[in-house]
Amino acid sequence: GSGSDQASDGASVPKKVMVIGGDGYCGWATSLHLSNKNYEVAIVDNLVRRLFDHQLGLDSLTPISSIHNRIRRWKSLTGKDIQLYVGDICDFEFLSEAFKSFEPDAIVHFGEQRSAPYSMIDRSRAVYTQHNNVIGTLNVLFAIKEFGEDCHLVKLGTMGEYGTPNIDIEEGYITITHNGRTDTLPYPKQASSFYHLSKVHDSHNIAFTCKAWGIRATDLNQGVVYGVRTDETAMHEELYNRFDYDGVFGTALNRFCVQAAVGHPLTVYGKGGQTRGYLDIRDTVQCVELAIANPAQRGEFRVFNQFTEQFSVNELAALVTKAGEKLGLEVQTISVPNPRVEAEEHYYNAKHTKLVELGLKPHLLSDSLLDSLLNFTIQYKDRVDSKQIMPSVSWRKIGAKPKTVAA
Amino acid sequence: GSGSDQASDGASVPKKVMVIGGDGYCGWATSLHLSNKNYEVAIVDNLVRRLFDHQLGLDSLTPISSIHNRIRRWKSLTGKDIQLYVGDICDFEFLSEAFKSFEPDAIVHFGEQRSAPYSMIDRSRAVYTQHNNVIGTLNVLFAIKEFGEDCHLVKLGTMGEYGTPNIDIEEGYITITHNGRTDTLPYPKQASSFYHLSKVHDSHNIAFTCKAWGIRATDLNQGVVYGVRTDETAMHEELYNRFDYDGVFGTALNRFCVQAAVGHPLTVYGKGGQTRGYLDIRDTVQCVELAIANPAQRGEFRVFNQFTEQFSVNELAALVTKAGEKLGLEVQTISVPNPRVEAEEHYYNAKHTKLVELGLKPHLLSDSLLDSLLNFTIQYKDRVDSKQIMPSVSWRKIGAKPKTVAA
Numbered sequence: 001g002s003g004s005d006q007a008s009d010g011a012s013v014p015k016k017v018m019v020i021g022g023d024g025y026c027g028w029a030t031s032l033h034l035s036n037k038n039y040e041v042a043i044v045d046n047l048v049r050r051l052f053d054h055q056l057g058l059d060s061l062t063p064i065s066s067i068h069n070r071i072r073r074w075k076s077l078t079g080k081d082i083q084l085y086v087g088d089i090c091d092f093e094f095l096s097e098a099f100k101s102f103e104p105d106a107i108v109h110f111g112e113q114r115s116a117p118y119s120m121i122d123r124s125r126a127v128y129t130q131h132n133n134v135i136g137t138l139n140v141l142f143a144i145k146e147f148g149e150d151c152h153l154v155k156l157g158t159m160g161e162y163g164t165p166n167i168d169i170e171e172g173y174i175t176i177t178h179n180g181r182t183d184t185l186p187y188p189k190q191a192s193s194f195y196h197l198s199k200v201h202d203s204h205n206i207a208f209t210c211k212a213w214g215i216r217a218t219d220l221n222q223g224v225v226y227g228v229r230t231d232e233t234a235m236h237e238e239l240y241n242r243f244d245y246d247g248v249f250g251t252a253l254n255r256f257c258v259q260a261a262v263g264h265p266l267t268v269y270g271k272g273g274q275t276r277g278y279l280d281i282r283d284t285v286q287c288v289e290l291a292i293a294n295p296a297q298r299g300e301f302r303v304f305n306q307f308t309e310q311f312s313v314n315e316l317a318a319l320v321t322k323a324g325e326k327l328g329l330e331v332q333t334i335s336v337p338n339p340r341v342e343a344e345e346h347y348y349n350a351k352h353t354k355l356v357e358l359g360l361k362p363h364l365l366s367d368s369l370l371d372s373l374l375n376f377t378i379q380y381k382d383r384v385d386s387k388q389i390m391p392s393v394s395w396r397k398i399g400a401k402p403k404t405v406a407a
Numbered sequence: 408g409s410g411s412d413q414a415s416d417g418a419s420v421p422k423k424v425m426v427i428g429g430d431g432y433c434g435w436a437t438s439l440h441l442s443n444k445n446y447e448v449a450i451v452d453n454l455v456r457r458l459f460d461h462q463l464g465l466d467s468l469t470p471i472s473s474i475h476n477r478i479r480r481w482k483s484l485t486g487k488d489i490q491l492y493v494g495d496i497c498d499f500e501f502l503s504e505a506f507k508s509f510e511p512d513a514i515v516h517f518g519e520q521r522s523a524p525y526s527m528i529d530r531s532r533a534v535y536t537q538h539n540n541v542i543g544t545l546n547v548l549f550a551i552k553e554f555g556e557d558c559h560l561v562k563l564g565t566m567g568e569y570g571t572p573n574i575d576i577e578e579g580y581i582t583i584t585h586n587g588r589t590d591t592l593p594y595p596k597q598a599s600s601f602y603h604l605s606k607v608h609d610s611h612n613i614a615f616t617c618k619a620w621g622i623r624a625t626d627l628n629q630g631v632v633y634g635v636r637t638d639e640t641a642m643h644e645e646l647y648n649r650f651d652y653d654g655v656f657g658t659a660l661n662r663f664c665v666q667a668a669v670g671h672p673l674t675v676y677g678k679g680g681q682t683r684g685y686l687d688i689r690d691t692v693q694c695v696e697l698a699i700a701n702p703a704q705r706g707e708f709r710v711f712n713q714f715t716e717q718f719s720v721n722e723l724a725a726l727v728t729k730a731g732e733k734l735g736l737e738v739q740t741i742s743v744p745n746p747r748v749e750a751e752e753h754y755y756n757a758k759h760t761k762l763v764e765l766g767l768k769p770h771l772l773s774d775s776l777l778d779s780l781l782n783f784t785i786q787y788k789d790r791v792d793s794k795q796i797m798p799s800v801s802w803r804k805i806g807a808k809p810k811t812v813a814a
């Protein structure tokens with residue numbers, strides 16, 4: 001794949017992609033991948049995620065460089081430029097200037113507060129999450145309408161929008177026959193945190209603007225991402241990606257690998273039957289590129305379920321235990337009281353064929369990936385702060401009062 | 408009905424109802440109705456709706472008194488007290504103090520920006536609408552969780568959340584059989600303005616808190632309200648309710664009556680086949696009382712479709728034309744280009760049995776009601792500003808830039 005169109009004079013014009021949230025876990029890997037594929041990339045980020053880490057006393061397992069150093073190193077290694085706009089997309093004046101100066105053909109929007117536990121810490125974080133995500137996305141939609149109607153919005157949603165219905169999960173829409181009549185309607189949503197709800201709100205807002213304004217949009221309902229290395233981030237230490245293992249920002253499989261590396265029992269919430277879709281971060285970058293290379297039509301609101309395999313938490317724990325033992329680690333598992341409100345045993349069968357039809361070649365979770373991920377976490381295990389491993393946020397105990405104590 | 412519980416000593420303790428948005432069209436009529444029925448009522452309102460009217464150069468057809476005079480007049484006529492808390496529910500400190508001082512058994516939440524055209528004027532009004540409505544409702548949920556978990560939330564939603572699907576509309580939930588499995592899921596939502604979308608977001612947020620925190624809530628998906636007089640507001644001129652006829656806040660049937668009264672042709676948008684549920688404001692107050700008197704269970708998220716009859720815009724125009732002719736008015740109809748993006752011919756069949764099962768006795772739209780409504784509008788026709796009659800807001804032309812010119 002290569003990020004260029006044929007211009008009328010035969011010269012190739014690189015497609016311009018604005019990556020909002022390009023300093024984050026998915027966004028950084030995607031920015032480098034697209035730059036490597038000859039897209040012209042601009043990162044938009046207010047770096048607020050780095051602030052959250054400071055405020056909560058958290059840190060990435062991997063040491064990560066500043067965004068300025070990251071971009072400088074990428075330029076010195078590859079000769080490729082990545083433009084940087086530092087600011088908040090909730091500030092429409094900032095976003096307008098960035099949009100008008102870069103003139104993107106596509107926007108990949110990763111730039112949201114993306115942790116369910118963070119959104120459940122206290123009232124002010126719940127409100128922040130919904131405001132930041134919903135208003136940020138509204139601003140992106142208005143910027144496209146005002147300054148570049150043809151720009152394709154590739155928006156990161158989450159599989160968590162669907163919840164765990166007792167019927168198969170389709171990709172965005174479901175055909176319902178009811179009292180003898182039939183219609184294809186948005187798939188019903190049952191999100192279970194203020195974060196997941198913010199994504200549901202975004203989806204409804206985007207769908208409306210596709211219909212009313214002719215916006216072209218792809219909603220990527222992403223599963224849980226695991227892994228850390230992509231071809232580009234592996235090129236140099238200063239390009240390394242963040243790797244969250246704590247109870248607030250860490251996600252299931254990544255957390256288990258760090259727990260295994262430091263000899264902490266794997267923390268299964270409740271019964272461990274919670275089943276979700278998962279994917280390798282190398283597939284995140286591939287999926288986003290496929291969405292950009294095959295844009296939605298004007299007025300189309302397209303939804304792809306972006307994951308490659310389903311696992312229950314217990315299955316993941318068993319896989320990490322086996323892989324750990326091969327490396328001589330003694331891996332134990334404990335059940336901890338579930339801090340969330342969610343079904344711990346349920347039916348789960350979610351479709352995910354649309355990205356495969358566009359050409360996705362999945363990196364399935366194999367022994368060798370788990371081996372290398374575990375080795376990677378072992379390499380950095382001295383950086384682990386064990387106090388951050390257990391879950392600290394309760395869905396039921398969230399209060400209206402600001403939580404002021406860090407640990 | 409009467410708003411009191413039996414206390415252990417046999418004395419009757421009035422139920423306390425906080426009416427958020429109690430200075431508005433539905434809220435004022437409801438506050439007086441509940442007060443009359445011996446509920447203890449507190450109005451919470453930041454009066455922002457009166458500010459919108461000033462800013463846009465609009466005015467109610469009926470002259471309305473200040474909220475302070477309204478409450479004084481009610482007290483002098485009936486001896487009954489209504490408490491008043493003036494402030495913004497997006498300000499959690501204000502809301503907390505009001506909640507702790509009044510200790511409501513139920514909250515009726517009307518306090519939102521409720522005009523679809525207002526939300527489509529410009530970017531800043533779109534953002535204001537979603538912020539005001541979503542964050543205000545989140546604050547109400549947190550106040551209940553923190554200060555009075557048993558308080559019943561009666562939240563005003565809208566039938567517009569459902570859009571116009573090609574299958575029957577159920578009350579909040581639909582049972583779907585898909586690939587051989589069955590589940591009852593939230594009815595899919597297809598809202599078509601930033602205002603209607605804000606209600607969809609509220610519904611999802613409330614449903615989550617019922618499940619996660621055990622909140623008890625009733626979502627009243629209300630149809631379009633018509634009429635102006637209720638038993639209580641008719642008691643004195645200083646108690647009169649607002650009556651909006653302009654293109655921003657006026658709703659279909661009320662607008663047609665004013666148009667007929669001043670000899671303006673009835674403004675049908677596009678083909679006029681748009682069909683919606685309607686109800687008399689005397690039924691709004693009855694429905695809210697029924698919901699309060701029969702509260703949802705702890706943890707229950709109950710949805711009622713609150714309307715009594717369906718009409719297409721063309722049917723309403725025909726009814727007003729007939730009623731006008733009986734009064735000697737010459738009523739014409741014109742089709743104006745539809746400022747909205749919506750289907751103008753569609754299937755529509757929405758269930759509305761749950762409130763009837765609780766005891767609702769509907770006031771159906773009859774000749775006599777239309778007669779008195781028309782006579783009422785004729786009485787005030789000198790107050791009509793004809794410039795405000797035509798629609799001024801376009802769903803497609805909304806811009807990112809602030810709209811600074813009033814007329």
Ligand SMILES: NC(=O)c1ccc[n+]([C@@H]2O[C@H](COP(=O)([O-])OP(=O)(O)OC[C@H]3O[C@@H](n4cnc5c(N)ncnc54)[C@H](O)[C@@H]3O)[C@@H](O)[C@H]2O)c1
Nearest residue numbers: 021024025026045046047048049088089111112114222225
């Ligand atoms: N990581 C996962 O497993 C996963 C799974 C499903 C979906 N997603 C979605 O993918 C996206 C990226 O996730 P991630 O794991 O890379 O998160 P992340 O926290 O690592 O990155 C998000 C980035 O967005 C930036 N940001 C947040 N609000 C902003 C604003 N208002 N203006 C400008 N920048 C802002 C942050 O500073 C951060 O750099 C999110 O939308 C997330 O919901 C992630």
Ligand SMILES: NC(=O)c1ccc[n+]([C@@H]2O[C@H](COP(=O)([O-])OP(=O)(O)OC[C@H]3O[C@@H](n4cnc5c(N)ncnc54)[C@H](O)[C@@H]3O)[C@@H](O)[C@H]2O)c1
Nearest residue numbers: 428430431432433453454455456495496518519521629632
């Ligand atoms: N009028 C209708 O036909 C209709 C139809 C369906 C649903 N509804 C719903 O019923 C409710 C009431 O509608 P209405 O026609 O009476 O509207 P209205 O504009 O007359 O009244 C709304 C009131 O809420 C107040 N308010 C708004 N934001 C507030 C905030 N942040 N803090 C405190 N007060 C605030 C306003 O000042 C106003 O007095 C709304 O939620 C609306 O969406 C109305």
